[in-house]
Amino acid sequence: MKNLSTIVKKDLKGYFDQPTGYILIVIFSAVSAYLFFFVSGFNDTSEASVRELFNILPWLLGIFVPASTMRLIAEEQRDGTLEILLTHPIKSWIVLFSKFIVGMIFVSIAILSTIGIPIALQTIEGINEVKWNLDEGAVISQYIGSFFLASVFVSVGLWTSSLTQNQIIAFILGIFFTAILLLIGLDIVTEPIPDRFAGLLQDLSPITHFESISRGILDLRDIIYFISLTSTFLSATFLSIRKKSLNSRSPNYRNLQLGVTGMIILSILTAWFSNSIGGRLDLTESRLYSMHPSTEAIISDLDDLLVINLFTSKDPPTEIITTTRDVRDFLSDLSRNSNSKVKISHKFPEPPKENDINFRSKEAKDLREASMAGIPVQQFNVRSQGEILIKNGYLGISMTYGNKREIIPFIETIDGFEYRIASLIEKMSKEDKKTIGFLTGHGEKNINTDYNFLASLLNQQYNIINIDLESSPDDLKNIDMLIISGPNSIISDDISSKINDYIFNGGKTMFFIDRVAINKEQLIATPNRYNYHEFLSKYGVVVDDNILFDVFSNENLSFIDQSGGKILTPYPYWMRVSSVDTNITGSNQSVLIPWGSSVAFDLYKAEKFNMIPLLQTTKYAAVDFNYQENPDISPYSQALDIKETDMISNNVGVAITNKRKTEEYPNDFRIVVIGDSDWLSNETVQLANENLTVALNIIDWLAQEDKLLQIRNKVILDRTLLFKDSTNRNIIQYTNIIGIPIIFIIIGLIRYIRRRSNILRSI
Numbered sequence: 001m002k003n004l005s006t007i008v009k010k011d012l013k014g015y016f017d018q019p020t021g022y023i024l025i026v027i028f029s030a031v032s033a034y035l036f037f038f039v040s041g042f043n044d045t046s047e048a049s050v051r052e053l054f055n056i057l058p059w060l061l062g063i064f065v066p067a068s069t070m071r072l073i074a075e076e077q078r079d080g081t082l083e084i085l086l087t088h089p090i091k092s093w094i095v096l097f098s099k100f101i102v103g104m105i106f107v108s109i110a111i112l113s114t115i116g117i118p119i120a121l122q123t124i125e126g127i128n129e130v131k132w133n134l135d136e137g138a139v140i141s142q143y144i145g146s147f148f149l150a151s152v153f154v155s156v157g158l159w160t161s162s163l164t165q166n167q168i169i170a171f172i173l174g175i176f177f178t179a180i181l182l183l184i185g186l187d188i189v190t191e192p193i194p195d196r197f198a199g200l201l202q203d204l205s206p207i208t209h210f211e212s213i214s215r216g217i218l219d220l221r222d223i224i225y226f227i228s229l230t231s232t233f234l235s236a237t238f239l240s241i242r243k244k245s246l247n248s249r250s251p252n253y254r255n256l257q258l259g260v261t262g263m264i265i266l267s268i269l270t271a272w273f274s275n276s277i278g279g280r281l282d283l284t285e286s287r288l289y290s291m292h293p294s295t296e297a298i299i300s301d302l303d304d305l306l307v308i309n310l311f312t313s314k315d316p317p318t319e320i321i322t323t324t325r326d327v328r329d330f331l332s333d334l335s336r337n338s339n340s341k342v343k344i345s346h347k348f349p350e351p352p353k354e355n356d357i358n359f360r361s362k363e364a365k366d367l368r369e370a371s372m373a374g375i376p377v378q379q380f381n382v383r384s385q386g387e388i389l390i391k392n393g394y395l396g397i398s399m400t401y402g403n404k405r406e407i408i409p410f411i412e413t414i415d416g417f418e419y420r421i422a423s424l425i426e427k428m429s430k431e432d433k434k435t436i437g438f439l440t441g442h443g444e445k446n447i448n449t450d451y452n453f454l455a456s457l458l459n460q461q462y463n464i465i466n467i468d469l470e471s472s473p474d475d476l477k478n479i480d481m482l483i484i485s486g487p488n489s490i491i492s493d494d495i496s497s498k499i500n501d502y503i504f505n506g507g508k509t510m511f512f513i514d515r516v517a518i519n520k521e522q523l524i525a526t527p528n529r530y531n532y533h534e535f536l537s538k539y540g541v542v543v544d545d546n547i548l549f550d551v552f553s554n555e556n557l558s559f560i561d562q563s564g565g566k567i568l569t570p571y572p573y574w575m576r577v578s579s580v581d582t583n584i585t586g587s588n589q590s591v592l593i594p595w596g597s598s599v600a601f602d603l604y605k606a607e608k609f610n611m612i613p614l615l616q617t618t619k620y621a622a623v624d625f626n627y628q629e630n631p632d633i634s635p636y637s638q639a640l641d642i643k644e645t646d647m648i649s650n651n652v653g654v655a656i657t658n659k660r661k662t663e664e665y666p667n668d669f670r671i672v673v674i675g676d677s678d679w680l681s682n683e684t685v686q687l688a689n690e691n692l693t694v695a696l697n698i699i700d701w702l703a704q705e706d707k708l709l710q711i712r713n714k715v716i717l718d719r720t721l722l723f724k725d726s727t728n729r730n731i732i733q734y735t736n737i738i739g740i741p742i743i744f745i746i747i748g749l750i751r752y753i754r755r756r757s758n759i760l761r762s763i
Contacts, residue, residue: 011072011098019752024110028064029741036053059182065103069103071161072099072161074169107150140283142214156174156178161174183205185205211322220280288415292422294706294708302338302429305342306338307342308345310397313394316393317391319380323411324395379393401425401429402428406428435462437483438467439467441468452682453682453686485677504669514528515533516545516547516595518633518678540602540605543599547573550620550621551640559571559635575596579591580651581612584697584698592688593674593676595678597676599654608662610657612656613653619647656670679695
């Protein structure tokens with residue numbers, strides 16, 4: 001170990017006693033940050049994520065690592081010091097391992113020089129004052145994946161450095177071989193190749209396994225792959241080093257060749273076929289790729305056997321290889337944790353061969369079964385020999401429980417897959433679905449015309465009906481939840497009394513209140529006289545007569561300018577607000593509220609009710625009280641010209657429950673109030689699909705479907721990063737592009753001055 005540490009110290013000094021090492025790190029750090037901020041689209045998306053950084057990193061490492069490792073062995077050969085090392089009582093593997101450690105230390109320092117980017121994104125204060133918005137587990141996994149990737153590239157660099165005395169040749173060879181490893185994992189390379197071999201090539205490419213880890217999963221298969229491939233090139237390097245001190249014709253060298261060759265073949269086979277190995281650690285914040293305890297609870301409640309048929313291609317098209325693997329893994333976990341209540345059957349539908357006219361082969365039978373189950377074939381464009389060909393593939397499931405059947409025709413992504421499975425299982429296992437009633441007859445939004453997207457999702461889990469209490473006064477007895485969405489005409493006292501009795505008996509109710517009517521063509525606001533806000537006063541909720549706007553956190557919309565052309569401009573009246581109580585709304589950070597009004601609590605009623613804020617604007621929102629005098633709500637309205645002292649955070653959504661059972665309220669009720677009914681309209685949700693997720697979470701909370709609410713919250717979160725101004729953005733960007741490299745320059749100068757001082761003292 002003493003010899004190993006001595007060689008490590010010597011080679012590390014070779015990096016940091018010369019300007020070359022600092023120059024390499026400075027260039028790597030600056031280029032990484034520049035590409036992330038100005039090339040990857042960060043300024044366009046402002047997403048609180050560093051995923052794009054790690055999409056760039058493999059290609060930067062493919063150049064940086066060969067440049068860093070080219071001298072480690074080639075320089076020793078040129079100076080004749082390698083032979084001296086090998087003639088000393090130092091084992092060859094110690095020399096090799098010490099070089100590998102040195103290369104890993106230097107490259108790891110370079111990789112960690114980018115850590116300022118996630119730290120800055122975590123700590124900078126944005127518009128909504130939300131910090132710690134990154135998925136920390138995913139970031140940790142991405143850095144771990146980078147170190148594994150670096151280990152492969154360092155081993156390649158050592159091997160190429162051992163082949164020659166010329167550092168430039170070692171550098172060129174290093175880039176060549178790392179480029180091959182990276183490129184064989186790209187679709188553009190594998191498209192012309194038959195899928196069976198394309199999949200094998202992708203499995204052999206480090207970029208495939210690196211992307212898997214970058215999602216936030218430490219999969220044992222990926223770790224074994226990186227260890228195996230690193231061992232392969234280290235074994236080749238060991239053989240190259242030993243060749244310097246052994247006669248190539250001697251039995252010892254030939255035995256060594258056979259041993260190393262066997263080691264290389266074993267490592268390649270292990271890397272290639274590690275897909276059959278299980279075991280993984282999900283580091284993502286919401287455990288996106290692990291089965292949720294609520295899913296296990298739903299499975300444990302099953303009284304009969306659930307049969308899941310998974311229809312996949314034997315050789316899936318490259319576009320769905322990763323998704324196919326994730327789906328198989330999830331279903332395997334589901335079956336393993338089901339206590340024998342779930343049976344997974346794998347089907348591989350393929351067209352029958354020419355001699356199989358009776359569909360006797362298993363694949364042909366699976367094809368017929370897929371057709372009968374309603375699982376269609378999917379077509380993918382594949383480039384082969386300069387032509388675009390159509391490749392057929394399957395990735396769908398059918399589930400059977402008793403005499404009930406549900407299907408997912410095609411699984412596009414693993415995101416949200418667990419919720420789809422769990423909701424369908426819950427749907428099949430329940431005798432009766434809960435019923436949601438939408439009040440009609442008073443100008444309310446219609447579930448079938450105004451809320452089409454919401455209706456299609458609700459129908460998967462609930463029965464949806466329209467309720468007209470004028471013609472059917474007893475309809476409230478047949479529903480589990482009532483939604484009143486944007487009334488604009490009088491609701492009679494008799495109907496109000498029935499709604500109040502419904503809540504008194506423990507009813508669950510959601511109100512979307514429009515205090516202001518919007519002329520969407522002319523962008524003019526007028527009072528909505530019959531908005532039904534007065535009904536909520538007895539429950540301690542006040543929907544104010546105003547329109548809110550947010551000068552920073554808003555949506556960009558297309559408007560017609562003075563010249564008649566269309567222009568994309570920020571529209572403050574369409575606010576981006578934040579979820580406050582994520583136990584009810586879920587973990588989504590952003591909701592789009594168009595033309596909303598503020599919702600306040602009557603604190604005198606606080607002793608009776610639990611008052612829960614749900615949706616809240618940023619502190620840069622303001623209230624337009626004078627819309628009746630100045631009804632203009634265009635992007636150029638004078639009302640938007642305000643001072644920062646007039647800005648304040650406002651609630652736009654709240655929930656109310658009774659604190660305890662009393663004579664006045666003997667049953668537990670739940671009420672949700674949103675100061676806007678357009679937030680779930682077809683027009684809005686096409687711009688902000690996350691609104692639907694939040695709405696479904698709130699509805700599940702009202703219906704007390706807590707299991708599904710928790711599972712749905714596992715979807716990949718909307719992590720929008722909103723900056724107060726360009727100053728905050730520039731601080732993050734230029735601190736990393738210029739500031740971090742300057743730190744390394746200063747460290748290099750300090751080390752140079754100290755070394756120079758020591759030399760002068762010795763003279």
